[in-house]
Amino acid sequence: MKKIALLLMCLIAFSATVSANKDRINTLIELKKSKDILVEEIKKKSKLRSASKLDDEKEALKEEIKALNTHLDYVETTFEKIATGIDTSGMNSTEAKEESLSDDLQLLIKPLVFGAKEATEGMRKKAKLQEEIEHYKTVLPQSAIAYENINKLLEQSNDSILKQDLTTLKKYWEQQILLHTSNLNATLYQLTMIDENEVSFSKSWEENSKKFFEERGRFLLEGLVAFIVVLVLFELIYLLFVKLFPSTIKTNRSFYVRFGGLLYRVLSVVLAILAPMAIFFYEEDWVLFSIGLLVLFGIAWTFRHLMPKFWQQARLLLNIGSVREEERIYYQNLPWRVKNINIFTVLENPDSGVRLRLPIEELVGLASRPSTKYEPWFPCRLNDWVLLSNNYYGKVVGVSLEFIELVDIGGGHRVFIISEFLSLSPLNLSTDFRIVTTLGISYKHQKESTTEIVATLEKFIHKKIKEEGYEEGLKKLLVEFSEAGDSSLNIDIIANFSGDMAPLYNRFKRAIGRWSVDACTQNGWEIPFPQLTVHQV
Numbered sequence: 001m002k003k004i005a006l007l008l009m010c011l012i013a014f015s016a017t018v019s020a021n022k023d024r025i026n027t028l029i030e031l032k033k034s035k036d037i038l039v040e041e042i043k044k045k046s047k048l049r050s051a052s053k054l055d056d057e058k059e060a061l062k063e064e065i066k067a068l069n070t071h072l073d074y075v076e077t078t079f080e081k082i083a084t085g086i087d088t089s090g091m092n093s094t095e096a097k098e099e100s101l102s103d104d105l106q107l108l109i110k111p112l113v114f115g116a117k118e119a120t121e122g123m124r125k126k127a128k129l130q131e132e133i134e135h136y137k138t139v140l141p142q143s144a145i146a147y148e149n150i151n152k153l154l155e156q157s158n159d160s161i162l163k164q165d166l167t168t169l170k171k172y173w174e175q176q177i178l179l180h181t182s183n184l185n186a187t188l189y190q191l192t193m194i195d196e197n198e199v200s201f202s203k204s205w206e207e208n209s210k211k212f213f214e215e216r217g218r219f220l221l222e223g224l225v226a227f228i229v230v231l232v233l234f235e236l237i238y239l240l241f242v243k244l245f246p247s248t249i250k251t252n253r254s255f256y257v258r259f260g261g262l263l264y265r266v267l268s269v270v271l272a273i274l275a276p277m278a279i280f281f282y283e284e285d286w287v288l289f290s291i292g293l294l295v296l297f298g299i300a301w302t303f304r305h306l307m308p309k310f311w312q313q314a315r316l317l318l319n320i321g322s323v324r325e326e327e328r329i330y331y332q333n334l335p336w337r338v339k340n341i342n343i344f345t346v347l348e349n350p351d352s353g354v355r356l357r358l359p360i361e362e363l364v365g366l367a368s369r370p371s372t373k374y375e376p377w378f379p380c381r382l383n384d385w386v387l388l389s390n391n392y393y394g395k396v397v398g399v400s401l402e403f404i405e406l407v408d409i410g411g412g413h414r415v416f417i418i419s420e421f422l423s424l425s426p427l428n429l430s431t432d433f434r435i436v437t438t439l440g441i442s443y444k445h446q447k448e449s450t451t452e453i454v455a456t457l458e459k460f461i462h463k464k465i466k467e468e469g470y471e472e473g474l475k476k477l478l479v480e481f482s483e484a485g486d487s488s489l490n491i492d493i494i495a496n497f498s499g500d501m502a503p504l505y506n507r508f509k510r511a512i513g514r515w516s517v518d519a520c521t522q523n524g525w526e527i528p529f530p531q532l533t534v535h536q537v
Contacts, residue, residue: 032180038072063149129191147173181384223276328371351378384430385502428503437512440488442526449489450481462520473501
């Protein structure tokens with residue numbers, strides 16, 4: 001059975017080969033006839049040109065002969081291509097290729113261009129053949145119509161002279177039909193050969209990729225390793241240098257140290273890029289070398305447009321730009337101190353403790369200025385007690401660039417957006433605070449209201465502060481006559497406390513009010529209604 005199956009396969013393959021060869025022979029026969037017709041036509045035109053005495057006619061015949069020769073060359077090339085089964089058009093000379101790549105830049109990228117042409121050669125040939133088929137399908141019916149029209153005129157005409165010219169014209173169009181038919185068949189045959197030999201796109205991509213990495217994979221790997229090694233080596237040298245000379249990374253380093261560091265970084269990047277190029281040049285892989293050149297040209301072209309921006313960033317790195325280290329800058333609605341300018345710049349707010357790291361390009365367009373010791377950085381610090389303009393009172397337990405979190409005496413937490421928090425004009429009680437209470441007494445105490453009552457009330461409140469253990473936090477107590485109101489004589493009680501007593505702020509407000517009432521009760525001072533008001537300043 002195996003022998004029979006093998007014999008059948010051989011017979012099928014032989015019959016397919018015989019059939020294909022028959023098609024090829026028939027196509028070659030048609031091309032040979034077309035070639036003979038063109039040769040005869042050229043000879044005829046050449047004789048007419050030699051016999052002609054008119055310059056215009058000679059020039060027209062010359063152009064016709066030139067077109068016929070071009071067509072003859074094409075037929076001969078097609079005949080040879082079908083007969084040999086290979087494309088021999090580019091085997092004889094490379095003169096045209098050299099002429100089209102005369103420029104120095106073109107010579108550098110010539111391997112890449114040729115590689116691209118080779119990769120797309122099949123598609124280009126197929127597209128050209130399809131265009132030719134469409135052309136012949138258009139002109140062939142027109143030639144047939146012309147032939148039929150001439151044939152009808154010959155049948156209807158009785159004039160011998162006219163018949164002679166029409167016969168010549170009929171022979172011409174008969175030759176044209178034969179030429180177009182043979183060319184169409186030859187083009188169809190070539191397209192069929194390409195389709196039979198063509199592989200799928202995925203398989204072609206797989207084969208080309210495999211071929212590319214088999215031939216150039218080692219060089220690509222060497223180039224990548226060289227790129228990484230150069231970068232790592234320069235970074236290790238930089239770290240070693242910084243360890244030996246730590247002053248080179250201090251904020252107050254000189255311009256020359258900064259310039260040397262910037263130059264070192266630029267040099268490391270340039271050498272890292274050139275290292276793979278050197279390997280491709282050494283290995284004589286001109287395709288990879290050309291790709292590298294194109295990448296470098298692209299980077300250079302992009303860098304040309306980004307040059308002003310890079311120049312601004314270089315000035316910032318050298319600390320001679322619009323933003324400088326240890327100066328004050330306003331960014332995202334907050335003041336910041338520029339701690340360190342580098343590829344990633346560090347900003348800090350000394351009071352809130354918030355730090356921000358941002359790329360150096362964010363500093364372009366900003367401006368810093370020297371800061372004095374009297375300029376505030378933030379209204380409060382972590383663990384400070386603050387009183388907001390909406391009378392909310394709490395301790396700062398969380399500060400970030402976006403939010404600030406407060407907790408009140410009862411343990412309730414409230415979060416504010418930074419901009420909202422600042423708009424509420426926070427009063428920092430942890431830096432000392434004052435409570436002012438106004439006591440109103442009746443006009444019947446007018447005589448002693450500015451003297452005896454004031455002194456007695458101050459002694460009484462001071463005694464109560466001492467009794468309840470708040471004397472250590474009291475910085476100053478002042479009781480003074482304020483004004484004669486509409487229905488009462490007003491006395492202000494002013495108590496200044498240290499920031500350590502800030503958690504007791506509300507308790508103090510209530511206690512002073514309570515002590516004031518107790519003093520009135522004990523001394524028989526009348527309080528008109530409503531007279532007792534408490535407020536803070």
